[in-house]
Amino acid sequence: MQMMAIYRLHKILRRRRPPCRRHKRKMMLPVLFACSVAVFSLLFLLILDCGDGADVPKDGTIAEVAESQIGEKGKVYWSWYGFDEPVDWCACFVSWCADQCGYIEAGKAPKFSNCQDGVNWFISSKNWRQQNITPEPGMIIFFDWDRDNKVDHVGIVNQCKKGTIYTIEGNSGDNCRERSYAVGDNVIYGYGVIR
Missing domain, CATH: 3.90.1720.60 (endopeptidase fold (from Nostoc punctiforme))
Structure with a gap:
């Protein structure tokens, strides 16, 4: 009987998502967005800089x-x-x-x-x-x-x-x-x- 109660409790807990999991999901979206922006920015800069020699100083003599x-x-x-x-x-x-x-x-x-x-x-x-x-x-x-x-x-x-x-x-x-x-x-x- 005790074993059956433990089994049911385990089954109930397994169905529920712990609250920390929802927080992680909510926090992941801004992090993923920030990472995507950073990656696309780097790719954009690399495309602009391709094949022009070494880094050229802007507004330099x-x-x-x-x-x-x-x-x-x-x-x-x-x-x-x-x-x-x-x-x-x-x-x-x-x-x-x-x-x-x-x-x-x-x-x-x-x-x-x-x-x-x-x-x-x-x-x-x-x-x-x-x-x-x-x-x-x-x-x-x-x-x-x-x-x-x-x-x-x-x-x-x-x-x-x-x-x-x-x-x-x-x-x-x-x-x-x-x-x-x-x-x-x-x-x-x-x-x-x-x-």
């Missing part, structure tokens, strides 16, 4: 943008420019950095893939400086490696300290790299100033 790209390969830059296959991409890199800052759209810098076109733009816009000046961060530095009066390469001045210019250049050993030169070095062709 061109030197900050260039610095954020150190170590990157060229595909991001030459494909952004519109090329279907690899090209010499130092000018594409400089143009890409300028575009990230909004300088191309604002007419402060050219979109160029040929170094000489960049020089011509800065000269015609009266923003050209000769090679013997002490440059400032953010200036575009053009090079003539073999000193034949033809521009061979371009980069971005990151800083200038104690007579040394520190640059960030694309297509330097097929990477974005930091390099340094003495102020007035004879391989420097001149500078474009972004205003």
